[in-house]
Amino acid sequence: MARNKNLRESITNQLLDAIQLGHIDSPLPSQSALADLFSVSRTTIRYVINDLCDKGVLEQVGDCCVIGRLPVEDDGYVAAMSEKDIQTVEFETYFNDAIKNKHIMPGQEFTELELSKQSKCSTTVVREHLIRFSRFSLIENIERGRWRMVRFEKSYAASLFELREMLECHALSRFMNLPRNDNRWKQALYLLHEHRELRETVVSEYQAFSELDHKFHRLLLSASHNPFMDQFYDIISVIFHFHYQWDNSDLRKRNMVAIEEHMAVLSKMLSGDDIGAMGELRHHLQTAKRTMENSLIMDNLKPA
Incomplete structure (x- = not known):
């Protein structure tokens, strides 16, 4: 039964996408044609059509099924x-x-x-993740089933920052062109309030900044609407968001500085100052770059 339910919900989502993208016109093809198109039974198609008729997306007019309205997000199912x-x-x-x-x-x-x-996950899942992660030269395969976390040099950090700056500056440009009724402007305003609140307690709660940092950069990148950027940032965040290879002795001071820099970017964004927001973002990224370079120097000075 669960399998049938998942199949019906999957076909419903596919049909909604086809209607939204204009791949299927009104009136819809026959149930037999739709069944062939989606490689399912006519029983499944009948269920999907009845479901969408109940939601008002489709309407039955005589022997034909027509599009009543364009789909919205709530019409589909979470896979x-x-x-x-x-x-x-x-x-x-x-x-x-x-x-x-x-x-x-x-x-x-x-x-x-x-x-x-340790993770209570299958070795297949572990291996696949490590292989994906290894493409970024942060871990290396020593032999079958054995891996090593790699130390990276200043040149690697510089290349990483070059990529990060390209991604985030592009995303900020896209963000500033979002219509003002886009919900992400409200998220930016709320994020600014969260930064102000944390600034008041940062001396004792400075470690809470990591989650706020993640939300800030994720919000910027969301405007790019590019899944490849999301995948790159997932890797980059392991290094920056999780302070990979960093000396955390001055973490409180660094987070206090970063909070102020985030607030400067958000304030310029919310005031509609494109050039100012871009300048503040570049300044923030340069601060992070210097921090990493300094930490790598300190790491190399430590006794082996």
């Missing part, structure tokens, strides 16, 4: 995640937390089996 998908999300969270909490350090070796036991 059910498979067990593997769930484990993939769980392991990504575990792996990022392990780096954040310094359970996995630069130069450290580990095995897929160890991570599988």
Whole structure:
């Protein structure tokens, strides 16, 4: 029964997308033609059509089915995640937390089996994530099932910042062109309030900044509407958001500075000052770059 339900909801989402994109016109093709198109039974198609008729997206007019209105987001269904998908999300969270909490350090070796036991995820899920992660030269495969976290040099950090600046400056340009009724402007205003609140308590709660930092940069990148940027930022965030290889002795001071810089960017954005917002963002990214370069120097000075 669960399989049938998932199939019907999946076909409903596909039909809604086809209508929204204009791939299917009104009146709709026959149920037999739709069944062939989506490679399902006519029983499944009848269920989908009845469901969308109840929602008002479709209307039955004689022997024909016509489009009553364009679909909205609430007409569809949230796709059910498979067990593997769930484990993939769980392991990504575990792996990022392990780096954040310094359970996995630069130069450290580990095995897929160890991570599988610690995260309670299958070795297949662990291996696939490590392979994806290794493409960015942050971990390397030593031998079958064994990996090492790589130390990266100043040149790597410089390349990473070059990419980060391109992504975020492009996203900011897109953000500033969003219509004023876009909900993300409200999110930006609320985020500014959150920064002001944390600024008042940052001396004692400075570690709470990491979540706010993630929300700030994610909000900027959301305006790009580019899934490839999201994938790159997922990797970049492991380094910057989780302070990979950083000396955290001055974390409180760094976070206090970053809060002020975030607020400067958000204030310029909300006032409609495109040039000012871009200048503040570049200034913030340069501060982060200097921090990482200094931390790499300090790391190299530590005794082996």
